[in-house]
Amino acid sequence: MLHGEARSDMPNMNVGLELVYKNPLTKKRFALARLDWKSWKNQHRNKRRKGWPLRGKLCGETHYHAFELNYVADKEKMRPGDLPVADDIDGELQTFESLRAMAGFLLGINNIELVKRPPWEYTEEMEL
Amino acid sequence: MASNPISLQTVADAVNEAVEGLVSSRHFGHTSYVSLPMFGPDGSPVTLRVTSDMTGFRVDDAGSTYRELDRLGLGRSFSANARKVMEHEDISVVDHIIVAFADQGDLGRAISDVGLACWSLMEKVYRKLGDTSETDLAEDLRERLELIFGPSLEHKQEIQGASSTEWAVSAIVKVDGRMAVFQAVTDHANSIYRASASFHDIASLQKPPALVAVVKDKEELGAKLGILSQVARVIEQNQSDEIFRKATM
Numbered sequence: 001m002l003h004g005e006a007r008s009d010m011p012n013m014n015v016g017l018e019l020v021y022k023n024p025l026t027k028k029r030f031a032l033a034r035l036d037w038k039s040w041k042n043q044h045r046n047k048r049r050k051g052w053p054l055r056g057k058l059c060g061e062t063h064y065h066a067f068e069l070n071y072v073a074d075k076e077k078m079r080p081g082d083l084p085v086a087d088d089i090d091g092e093l094q095t096f097e098s099l100r101a102m103a104g105f106l107l108g109i110n111n112i113e114l115v116k117r118p119p120w121e122y123t124e125e126m127e128l
Numbered sequence: 129m130a131s132n133p134i135s136l137q138t139v140a141d142a143v144n145e146a147v148e149g150l151v152s153s154r155h156f157g158h159t160s161y162v163s164l165p166m167f168g169p170d171g172s173p174v175t176l177r178v179t180s181d182m183t184g185f186r187v188d189d190a191g192s193t194y195r196e197l198d199r200l201g202l203g204r205s206f207s208a209n210a211r212k213v214m215e216h217e218d219i220s221v222v223d224h225i226i227v228a229f230a231d232q233g234d235l236g237r238a239i240s241d242v243g244l245a246c247w248s249l250m251e252k253v254y255r256k257l258g259d260t261s262e263t264d265l266a267e268d269l270r271e272r273l274e275l276i277f278g279p280s281l282e283h284k285q286e287i288q289g290a291s292s293t294e295w296a297v298s299a300i301v302k303v304d305g306r307m308a309v310f311q312a313v314t315d316h317a318n319s320i321y322r323a324s325a326s327f328h329d330i331a332s333l334q335k336p337p338a339l340v341a342v343v344k345d346k347e348e349l350g351a352k353l354g355i356l357s358q359v360a361r362v363i364e365q366n367q368s369d370e371i372f373r374k375a376t377m
Contacts, residue, residue, distance in 0.1 A: 003199065005195065005199060007190075020200075022201075029199075029200045029201045030200060031200065036172075039172065040161060040175060040190075040192075041163055041172040041173055041175040041192075042152060042154065042161075042163050042173075043152075043163065043172070043173060044170075044171045044172050045167055045171055046171055047167075047171065058149070065170070075364065075366075075367075076364075076366060076367050076368055077364065077366040077367075080169075080254075081169035081170065081171070081254065082168070082169040082170040082196070082200065082254075083170055083171075084169065084170060085171070086171060
């Protein structure tokens with residue numbers, strides 16, 4: 001399923017759109033791929049584990065946790081953690097609509113425009 | 129062999145640059161956000177919100193620790209572990225937000241304490257996820273085998289070995305007249321040795337079944353993997369249905 005999160009008190013930033021698998025038997029969920037846009041955490045840093053791709057890379061506030069980077073093909077399973085490996089994306093996503101379009105492209109979703117703009121609450125403080 | 133020495137100034141500059149990247153802060157009006165050199169299971173830094181309070185400062189995680197666990201169905205684990213992680217600290221949890229109050233003098237320490245509490249909580253939950261008990265592993269295994277083999281999965285979960293000992297096993301499957309015994313095994317020594325003992329005894333039968341040890345991660349077994357692979361086929365719980373079918377042959 002497609003899962004998205006944003007915070008009402010952080011307009012025009014901190015949106016995550018991800019594909020999540022939910023095991024129908026155990027009800028356990030794990031993420032398969034995620035696009036983080038203007039994360040309030042400001043950055044992402046990959047682990048420096050032996051054999052992992054993009055070891056120790058520091059990514060910016062917008063980055064993509066690709067399935068291919070987090071899936072271990074010869075073991076047929078995901079790397080431990082919550083999509084621990086990410087990479088920067090090409091280009092800048094300035095608006096929510098551009099983020100949404102990029103998520104549709106990366107996650108292979110044709111009708112991504114069904115995802116509505118979050119009901120952000122704008123305050124004077126956030127505009128500073 | 130000649131090498132290029134790194135000058136003291138270069139080391140100092142490199143360290144200064146690295147340290148500057150370890151902690152960062154951003155400010156929006158009356159709210160500041162501090163990112164600490166502690167990273168969650170998703171690789172993002174633990175980040176805290178600092179605002180002014182009547183008596184000084186309020187430091188909290190803006191509910192992000194709970195949100196990050198809850199989006200993967202682990203919200204209950206937050207509540208179950210939060211108190212244990214924070215019992216000795218002057219930190220509280222209000223509406224799933226981890227929070228502490230400080231004055232100017234101890235603001236830095238409060239930021240460290242709340243950050244460490246958030247990190248410890250996530251670490252604890254994720255470590256438990258990886259440390260699946262044998263019972264959990266066996267339950268997941270039976271559900272998986274039921275999907276793959278359907279009625280070929282037997283209700284019976286005991287089998288007699290050559291020594292006449294009755295061994296409890298996770299599952300028995302009968303396909304085309306062949307029998308396979310599946311045993312869920314964790315990386316704990318007791319689980320490995322018990323499975324090994326039962327496998328050796330069952331393998332000594334005149335017509336032994338296929339023996340399959342199902343583990344979470346072969347690498348985590350380290351050298352003990354050899355104890356199982358001497359007598360059984362070892363597969364990981366997340367491997368494909370085809371691997372499970374082949375294991376019965």
